[in-house]
Amino acid sequence: MKQFAEDRIAPWASPCTALHSKSTAEPFPPAHSAHDAKPEGHRQRFAAHTLIFLEGDRAQRVFQVLDGVVMLYKLLADGRRQVVELLGAGDIFGLAHHPVYDCSAESLIPCSIVSYDRIAFERSPELILTLNRCLQAQIWALREHAMLLGRKSALERVASFLMRYVPDRGTHACPGPHGHGDVADVHLTMTRQEIADYLGLTIETVSRAFSELRRRGVLATDKPEEVRINDVCRICRLTGAH
């Protein structure tokens, strides 16, 4: 992942890492040549849990997260919801190969977001390379998530979810536990319901999985959103990936 080191943030090394990152993305990397038409962006702030757009809306604008976390979700007619992506600083969303958005977008925490006219955005040769890298990272994350949704048990799903919040662990080149103990303090940015809709479970099952991890001593929670992972390696082994 070293090849992204020169980026301000490494936003597409893994969309997941953005979740715990406190970093902020620039609206866009500097232009390489003057003739590249860089569309002008419209900067906006969103409070936590604010709708950005709705599945089915005309897809006129493309967005990039500068700061914060955005959730993309889809609904079935009867109200069942599936969160399909979690996006952090650097991630681009709102593209659609149909004329309307294929999912809804909502901020999970307060967010800074730039938006661009979609047509101008897609024509900009400057952005297209950046965009492609971002799309590839999203595809990677979606495939990973398909594995989780299709084949992992509830406990494995929750363990996988928790690992997202631990920087650089459980990845290709996991450095392994370092220093004294293998503890991580994590601030979950999602409610149990949102976690459930992301993991394809019910809220009760998610709650039970947390309790089970607590019972096993792997986890300690102060408030529901504040989690202390006592043994990152152990959680990682519970993800089913190893």
Place this chain on the structure above:
Amino acid sequence: MKQFAEDRIAPWASPCTALHSKSTAEPFPPAHSAHDAKPEGHRQRFAAHTLIFLEGDRAQRVFQVLDGVVMLYKLLADGRRQVVELLGAGDIFGLAHHPVYDCSAESLIPCSIVSYDRIAFERSPELILTLNRCLQAQIWALREHAMLLGRKSALERVASFLMRYVPDRGTHACPGPHGHGDVADVHLTMTRQEIADYLGLTIETVSRAFSELRRRGVLATDKPEEVRINDVCRICRLTGAH
């Protein structure tokens, strides 16, 4: 979807449509200007059920399906498998934002495939736009699939799967039943096991779902792979999307 009409095949209108398409893609659309460095492609034929590359292999080449159907899948350490994408004519695969492939690729039926050097491919300005559209279509399909894996029942999954094989039905602008009856004859290109791994189910559950649909009169099967859908609209309503 009219905007893709000028394409030889409309490969990225929806990756799904490629499944039943008998059409063939050109290695790539003609160059717009002479200076575009179009990397040279290496054409290959693969028999049915042939491995193209393995998850973890160094990602040196990028592939495009000219003809046939390719399946991408991931494995967990204990052997659980999840098929993450089904690709048809026009679809591009083998890109990776890591240096190794994040999933394995296998032909489902005999395939014609071109491959390019990944570095050259990613640098080619000619291909970037094409690639971009393809990636967006894949993201759309993956999100749709996340919905299926996370929130749909076994019967809904199988119904959704069947709808993939019926051209233009169940999409945005579904023309509805036309002519006498609403029948479709479908040749499934996958074994029950492959379908199960795609839908996040077991082979038995898939088989039972087929039987249930047969019992309800919606479906008739001659051989397991040859299916007659007696009422497309009814199957469509069983997908859970409406």
Place this chain on the structure above:
DNA sequence: CGCGTTCTTGAACTTTCTCAACGCCAGTGG
């Protein structure tokens, strides 16, 4: 302090999985 929301826990129920048996078919070899 009281209220509403979110989270947790328990018990009954449903769906899907697991394990096992059987049928069908194609290919093989006597």
Place this chain on the structure above:
DNA sequence: CCACTGGCGTTGAGAAAGTTCAAGAACGCG
């Protein structure tokens, strides 16, 4: 030509995992 074999699909019965429904606890907020 026919019996054997192995792969694949179907079906059944019981087990397991997750869902549903319901009640209670914890927390934040006016």
